[in-house]
Amino acid sequence: MIPVVLAVALVPLMMTPSRLREQEEFDAAMGRIANSVVEFVQGISVVKAFGGSERAHRRFRTAADDFVGIFSRWVRGMSLVAAGMQLALSPPFVLLVVLIGGAALITSGGMAPADLLPFLLLGLGLTAPVAALGHGFDDMQAARRAVGRIKEVLQVPPLPEPAHPVAPQGHRVELRAVRFGYDADHEVLRGIDLVLEPGTVTAVAGPSGSGKSTLVQLLPRFFDPSHGAVVLGGVDLREIGSRELYRLVSFVFQDVRLLRASVADNIALSVPHAGRDDVVRAARLANIHDRILELPRGYDTVIGEEAGLSGGEAQRISLARALLADTPVLVLDEATSFADPQTEQAVRRALAALEGDRTILVIAHRLETVADADTVVMLENGSVVERGSPAELLARGGKFATFWRSHRSVAADDAVLRGEEPR
Numbered sequence: 001m002i003p004v005v006l007a008v009a010l011v012p013l014m015m016t017p018s019r020l021r022e023q024e025e026f027d028a029a030m031g032r033i034a035n036s037v038v039e040f041v042q043g044i045s046v047v048k049a050f051g052g053s054e055r056a057h058r059r060f061r062t063a064a065d066d067f068v069g070i071f072s073r074w075v076r077g078m079s080l081v082a083a084g085m086q087l088a089l090s091p092p093f094v095l096l097v098v099l100i101g102g103a104a105l106i107t108s109g110g111m112a113p114a115d116l117l118p119f120l121l122l123g124l125g126l127t128a129p130v131a132a133l134g135h136g137f138d139d140m141q142a143a144r145r146a147v148g149r150i151k152e153v154l155q156v157p158p159l160p161e162p163a164h165p166v167a168p169q170g171h172r173v174e175l176r177a178v179r180f181g182y183d184a185d186h187e188v189l190r191g192i193d194l195v196l197e198p199g200t201v202t203a204v205a206g207p208s209g210s211g212k213s214t215l216v217q218l219l220p221r222f223f224d225p226s227h228g229a230v231v232l233g234g235v236d237l238r239e240i241g242s243r244e245l246y247r248l249v250s251f252v253f254q255d256v257r258l259l260r261a262s263v264a265d266n267i268a269l270s271v272p273h274a275g276r277d278d279v280v281r282a283a284r285l286a287n288i289h290d291r292i293l294e295l296p297r298g299y300d301t302v303i304g305e306e307a308g309l310s311g312g313e314a315q316r317i318s319l320a321r322a323l324l325a326d327t328p329v330l331v332l333d334e335a336t337s338f339a340d341p342q343t344e345q346a347v348r349r350a351l352a353a354l355e356g357d358r359t360i361l362v363i364a365h366r367l368e369t370v371a372d373a374d375t376v377v378m379l380e381n382g383s384v385v386e387r388g389s390p391a392e393l394l395a396r397g398g399k400f401a402t403f404w405r406s407h408r409s410v411a412a413d414d415a416v417l418r419g420e421e422p423r
């Protein structure tokens, strides 16, 4: 028993406050290394194209250098105790203890020599399970730390659901003195007043970083404004139950997420019981039907496994999804990088086909789409600087006009305004 007692007596030495602090530092340093590796791998194409490998490596090197210091401190603190335990449980040491004790007992006549044999065999077999217990203990400690980190994530509060949900009347959308910032110091929206009437298309324009995407993400309540309110059908979004809200609002956003599922399932995400006919109709409207038929198994092709889609194609799938959901409020944030002619055309066709009294808010990057809108809202630095019909604003020659002229040739704009198809 002596080796086992010795080993167990050393356990508290592994759990002193300074040891635990070193362990935390060690975990954090491991995390930093893992993050820098992920970042580096994700950015490889950019690094390749711009030759910044020196700089890209630096973050990893800093993390690794940092790790060396922490690791050696961790090992130094740990090694003496660990070595002591290893030694106490090692076969030679057990053998030594049993032999010395046995020899003493035999010479004093307290034990027959043959009786020593079982102690030798059992003693050697006893320490291996104790050592295994030690490893199990380490794993449990690691698991406990991991649970702690997962808990931190789970403890982030979700947007609160209303205790007494109110049903909106109609689908007029109003933004009332809306202010919002992702953090307290940087306000992204600085007091936006906006009314979206049913049956109209409102286009948001403005330079990159002006807050367009942030603004439209308030409609499906991805965030709550810090001041003011977003009101749908006379009811503050915070008082509408989320199921009801998503029955009323659908959206197509810049960073499209497609599931690892069939194309048809991806389109029918919010209407799981939709028939194939409805799915196809939505896909046609979103200008993606022909492309889907080219996939290995058409509508049954599993995205991400059997076929990959380009950014613009993924956006059109996402548009088809929103069209199939057929909600009275539709929010579209067309990505600049995906604004290829087909996607642009799909958006225009879809907007034209969505007759009736839908409330539509769209961020468009081409004048063709903006020209179809009833109202244009020009955003700059989180504030509305101009609003009016597209023709009005272009004629006025203000900020919106300047903004668009800097993007396109005057001739092309005029052609669009005369109603000619874009080339």
Ligand SMILES: Nc1ncnc2c1ncn2[C@@H]1O[C@H](COP(=O)(O)OP(=O)(O)O)[C@@H](O)[C@H]1O
Residues within 6 Å of the ligand: 182, 183, 188, 206, 207, 208, 209, 210, 211, 212, 213, 214, 215
């Ligand atoms: N998730 C986010 N966290 C913190 N800041 C953000 C986030 N998304 C956008 N921002 C910041 O908010 C501002 C407006 O961004 P965004 O709404 O994307 O503008 P736009 O769509 O007009 O280009 C930018 O300064 C941007 O850096």
Ligand SMILES: [Mg+2]
Residues within 6 Å of the ligand: 212, 213, 214, 254
């Ligand atoms: Mg944006």
